[in-house]
Amino acid sequence: MSTNTNNSNKKRNPENSNKEILIQVNNISKTFTSNWGKVQALRNLTFSCHRGEFVTIVGPSGCGKTTLLRIIAGLERQTTGEVLFKGSQVLGPGHDRAIVFQEPRLFPWLTVEQNIAFGIRDSRSKQEVESLTDKSLALVGLKDFRQAYPHELSGGMAQRVAIGRALAFEPAALLLDEPFSSLDVSTRARLQGELLELWHKTGKTIILVTHNIAEALVLSQKIIIMSPAPGSVKEVLAIDLPYPREQNSPAFQERKEYIHKNIGAKH
Amino acid sequence: MVKKIDYTIVLKGVAFPLLLILVWEITARLGYLNALFLPAPSKIGYAFVQMVADGSWAVNLLASMKRLAYGFLITVCLAVPLGIVVGRARSFQHWISPTLSFLQQIPPIAWIPIFILALGIYEAPKIAVIIYAAFFPVFLNTVQGVNSVDPKLVEVGRAYMLSSLRMIQRVYIPSAGMSIFVGLRLGLSNCWRALVMAEMITRTTGIGAQIWEGRDLMQPDRIFVAVFTIGVVGLIIDIILKRMEHRFMPWKKKYPEDKR
Ligand SMILES: Nc1ncnc2c1ncn2[C@@H]1O[C@H](COP(=O)(O)OP(=O)(O)OP(=O)(O)O)[C@@H](O)[C@H]1O
Numbered sequence: 001m002s003t004n005t006n007n008s009n010k011k012r013n014p015e016n017s018n019k020e021i022l023i024q025v026n027n028i029s030k031t032f033t034s035n036w037g038k039v040q041a042l043r044n045l046t047f048s049c050h051r052g053e054f055v056t057i058v059g060p061s062g063c064g065k066t067t068l069l070r071i072i073a074g075l076e077r078q079t080t081g082e083v084l085f086k087g088s089q090v091l092g093p094g095h096d097r098a099i100v101f102q103e104p105r106l107f108p109w110l111t112v113e114q115n116i117a118f119g120i121r122d123s124r125s126k127q128e129v130e131s132l133t134d135k136s137l138a139l140v141g142l143k144d145f146r147q148a149y150p151h152e153l154s155g156g157m158a159q160r161v162a163i164g165r166a167l168a169f170e171p172a173a174l175l176l177d178e179p180f181s182s183l184d185v186s187t188r189a190r191l192q193g194e195l196l197e198l199w200h201k202t203g204k205t206i207i208l209v210t211h212n213i214a215e216a217l218v219l220s221q222k223i224i225i226m227s228p229a230p231g232s233v234k235e236v237l238a239i240d241l242p243y244p245r246e247q248n249s250p251a252f253q254e255r256k257e258y259i260h261k262n263i264g265a266k267h
Numbered sequence: 268m269v270k271k272i273d274y275t276i277v278l279k280g281v282a283f284p285l286l287l288i289l290v291w292e293i294t295a296r297l298g299y300l301n302a303l304f305l306p307a308p309s310k311i312g313y314a315f316v317q318m319v320a321d322g323s324w325a326v327n328l329l330a331s332m333k334r335l336a337y338g339f340l341i342t343v344c345l346a347v348p349l350g351i352v353v354g355r356a357r358s359f360q361h362w363i364s365p366t367l368s369f370l371q372q373i374p375p376i377a378w379i380p381i382f383i384l385a386l387g388i389y390e391a392p393k394i395a396v397i398i399y400a401a402f403f404p405v406f407l408n409t410v411q412g413v414n415s416v417d418p419k420l421v422e423v424g425r426a427y428m429l430s431s432l433r434m435i436q437r438v439y440i441p442s443a444g445m446s447i448f449v450g451l452r453l454g455l456s457n458c459w460r461a462l463v464m465a466e467m468i469t470r471t472t473g474i475g476a477q478i479w480e481g482r483d484l485m486q487p488d489r490i491f492v493a494v495f496t497i498g499v500v501g502l503i504i505d506i507i508l509k510r511m512e513h514r515f516m517p518w519k520k521k522y523p524e525d526k527r
């Protein structure tokens with residue numbers, strides 16, 4: 001077992017070092033208790049994320065990435081430790097965070113635009129809902145499909161609707177759980193490009209979970225590598241390559257190999 | 268988004284029975300059929316015109332439709348709210364589901380004698396049979412609909428901070444809606460069939476009673492008019508409900524038709 005002696009606040013990216021910390025995960029652990037026993041999913045996990053930063057979390061299957069994201073979203077409660085958002089404790093879901101699940105989870109009885117408006121229709125004025133929905137539709141490039149129903153969409157489009165629904169909510173932070181994992185390679189690459197563009201346009205803080213190391217390298221400024229279950233932070237890697245990232249460049253390849261080795265090591 | 272009607276399919280669906288009727292008519296005219304129980308379609312058509320003219324067709328049909336409407340309405344008012352309550356209280360289901368399975372095995376017609384003994388032969392026993400016939404599909408589909416609301420969608424509601432009332436309105440009811448509607452459709456066709464049986468046994472008024480009247484008077488053509496009326500009314504009810512389903516639930520139209 002690797003012990004987590006890493007100082008996860010080690011800042012290798014000078015660009016972010018003088019920025020405000022938006023999300024602070026402090027020493028959280030999570031143990032699930034089910035009928036057949038206890039499972040420790042997370043152990044003493046600590047990291048932070050600056051406002052406007054694009055962070056990815058990678059790690060082997062079952063190491064607790066989804067659990068971690070759900071705890072940050074406030075959908076799950078950690079056993080010990082705390083999550084701070086702008087300095088105050090996360091006690092449940094909030095208006096400042098929106099999660100995009102691994103599956104789109106669209107409502108089949110709502111059209112694309114109604115799905116996008118789902119999180120705001122009961123709390124905002126009619127004009128606000130309209131303008132936020134329009135803005136989101138434009139951001140995810142689905143203006144022509146606003147009247148379509150989810151069953152009429154491809155997998156990639158459905159995932160874009162899910163992202164649009166999260167954006168319309170106007171969160172400070174966007175939490176994405178392997179949003180592109182069920183898509184084919186080329187759709188995935190296109191949506192990665194779109195997500196980057198969206199990040200540049202909106203300046204949102206993004207935490208994205210992925211299995212795919214190349215994806216993490218293409219997208220993020222900071223990669224959090226988790227150790228196998230029970231998950232903890234194995235290493236925090238700042239990626240200071242300029243955007244758009246050239247996948248064939250030696251610098252990219254070198255980092256990719258490094259992470260591969262790092263994830264595969266021990267257990 | 269209006270569902271387009273494919274006219275070639277409609278045409279095929281209409282052409283087939285017309286063809287059957289034609290063959291029937293020809294064999295009847297050639298004298299191959301016993302007119303005592305298989306009158307020619309033209310004779311049935313003539314009987315139909317007569318029954319419309321003397322008003323007996325409309326009177327009986329109206330009597331049946333009225334019972335259907337009352338009985339079905341009462342069932343919906345009972346079964347849907349009850350289904351929602353029971354659907355949300357899971358432990359309660361363990362108490363009642365064996366009893367329900369038992370009751371479900373008993374066809375409505377088996378209760379008719381008891382209903383007649385208890386309620387007489389006029390409207391009450393017929394309405395009771397209808398309620399019994401429709402209750403289970405409506406109730407069980409409502410329970411199932413509420414039960415099978417996708418917890419992942421409920422979680423989306425939670426992530427977007429819906430109040431519990433909004434959660435019912437925006438997630439539970441639309442989710443269960445499809446299932447409830449299937450129950451209503453099944454329930455209504457059950458109602459119609461059970462009603463005809465009840466009318467045949469109590470023999471007062473209605474389409475079912477008309478069938479026995481035809482037998483008593485040895486008028487098979489009248490029997491056929493009543494039998495065909497039952498089929499056509501059932502068909503029309505189902506078509507209307509399907510259309511309503513498409514109208515209220517346009518997202519469902521892509522899914523394959525349920526096969527029953
Ligand atoms: N609701 C739950 N009840 C019990 N155990 C759970 C629950 N959710 C997750 N776990 C357990 O916690 C551990 C981590 O699960 P989690 O889904 O967070 O992993 P993950 O890193 O997202 O995996 P993957 O990459 O395959 O999606 C697993 O061992 C899993 O069995």
Ligand SMILES: [Mg+2]
Pocket residue numbers: 065066067
């Ligand atoms: Mg996961």
